[in-house]
Amino acid sequence: MILEGKLGHIIVERNALSHLKEEVKRLNPFKVCVVTDRNVGKIWFEEVSKKIGLGEKVEKFEIENGEKGKSLSTAKRLWKKLIEEKYTRKSLMLALGGGVVGDVTGFVASTFMRGIYFAQIPTTLLAQVDSSIGGKNGINFHGKNMIGTFYQPSFTIVDTKFIETLPEDEFLNGMAEVIKYGIICDRKFFDFIEENVEVLRKREAKVLQDVIEKCVKMKVDIVSRDEREEGLRRILNFGHTFGHSIERLSNYRIKHGFAVSIGMVLACKVAEKITGFEQTRDVIELLKKMGLPTLTKINLYRIVEEMEKDKKAWYGRTALVLPEEIGKVSVLEVEREKILDALKNGV
Numbered sequence: 001m002i003l004e005g006k007l008g009h010i011i012v013e014r015n016a017l018s019h020l021k022e023e024v025k026r027l028n029p030f031k032v033c034v035v036t037d038r039n040v041g042k043i044w045f046e047e048v049s050k051k052i053g054l055g056e057k058v059e060k061f062e063i064e065n066g067e068k069g070k071s072l073s074t075a076k077r078l079w080k081k082l083i084e085e086k087y088t089r090k091s092l093m094l095a096l097g098g099g100v101v102g103d104v105t106g107f108v109a110s111t112f113m114r115g116i117y118f119a120q121i122p123t124t125l126l127a128q129v130d131s132s133i134g135g136k137n138g139i140n141f142h143g144k145n146m147i148g149t150f151y152q153p154s155f156t157i158v159d160t161k162f163i164e165t166l167p168e169d170e171f172l173n174g175m176a177e178v179i180k181y182g183i184i185c186d187r188k189f190f191d192f193i194e195e196n197v198e199v200l201r202k203r204e205a206k207v208l209q210d211v212i213e214k215c216v217k218m219k220v221d222i223v224s225r226d227e228r229e230e231g232l233r234r235i236l237n238f239g240h241t242f243g244h245s246i247e248r249l250s251n252y253r254i255k256h257g258f259a260v261s262i263g264m265v266l267a268c269k270v271a272e273k274i275t276g277f278e279q280t281r282d283v284i285e286l287l288k289k290m291g292l293p294t295l296t297k298i299n300l301y302r303i304v305e306e307m308e309k310d311k312k313a314w315y316g317r318t319a320l321v322l323p324e325e326i327g328k329v330s331v332l333e334v335e336r337e338k339i340l341d342a343l344k345n346g347v
């Protein structure tokens with residue numbers, strides 16, 4: 001599948017990397033800086049570099065693995081390298097990695113010389129179905145994602161073969177976002193995932209490919225209609241307001257997708273009281289079947305209190321994405337007392 005539009009060229013295929021050379025050629029970059037982390041660099045850099053085929057014009061820049069890599073110090077090191085190695089405005093920064101690499105690379109590409117070419121090769125399931133699409137980037141600074149910009153890549157190459165080397169918990173991390181799409185906008189997709197849980201967990205190539213394509217399409221559709229998150233795009237935050245709070249309170253020991261999984265269940269519980277949502281059981285069952293958590297030991301009062309710091313609250317009140325039924329959600333501001341009341345009997 002190839003999509004073209006204001007989010008750049010997006011190629012989702014089993015062998016999408018075969019398009020890399022022509023996509024780079026189209027930009028005709030002066031130099032190419034491939035940003036990756038140690039894990040991904042070790043496994044995939046050589047192949048990607050060969051596919052670009054520009055010899056010494058291609059350089060590797062490795063950042064720290066995990067959330068620590070998304071820091072101001074990484075951004076500074078990158079800016080410095082670009083200046084020292086005489087990168088120009090006609091150079092390309094290529095993110096090869098998960099959401100961490102994508103976010104920091106996009107941020108640096110958007111700010112260096114007021115913006116140079118940027119492209120993405122997402123290598124985690126989460127990055128393929130979510131973070132590489134839509135143009136949001138950022139670094140952590142006195143809080144997660146506090147500094148960042150909107151900046152669309154010229155192209156995004158989603159090659160499902162990267163998923164083969166992904167550790168199991170990283171795979172499940174992305175699956176939480178996959179299930180999210182079903183709940184927020186497509187009942188049939190939710191049912192499809194339910195019917196294919198076992199096959200998906202085995203990473204069967206064809207089904208996985210179909211699922212990733214479907215998610216990319218849904219994200220492109222939503223973001224194209226609301227690039228700056230003024231309205232519709234907010235529905236992508238389903239489970240995330242609770243989720244971010246859980247991540248923070250666990251000191252990021254609970255992974256994003258796992259926290260979102262628990263967050264989606266909490267949002268469903270609140271929705272029961274506010275929108276009359278009746279399918280919390282179905283959501284919990286699917287998450288459990290997939291191997292995702294649905295409960296947390298963290299105190300609910302603390303989670304709700306922490307949520308008030310969320311930067312997605314526009315006027316200081318907590319905005320929640322609440323399902324009305326599977327496949328349909330709305331964004332509502334809900335008072336703390338109502339949230340706590342809805343959750344008081346547990347999940």
Ligand SMILES: NC(=O)c1ccc[n+]([C@@H]2O[C@H](COP(=O)([O-])OP(=O)(O)OC[C@H]3O[C@@H](n4cnc5c(N)ncnc54)[C@H](O)[C@@H]3O)[C@@H](O)[C@H]2O)c1
Pocket residue numbers: 037038039040043065066067070097098099100101103123124125126127130131132133134135136137138145162163165166167170173256
């Ligand atoms: N910009 C957005 O719209 C957006 C959306 C969602 C999440 N995010 C951000 O994404 C980040 C999380 O991204 P993530 O879950 O991809 O985590 P990540 O980038 O930290 O990658 C997870 C781990 O998997 C390893 N890895 C990546 N690809 C691999 C592969 N193919 N084989 C083996 N190992 C591999 C990495 O080295 C890392 O250790 C967070 O910082 C989050 O804020 C951004």
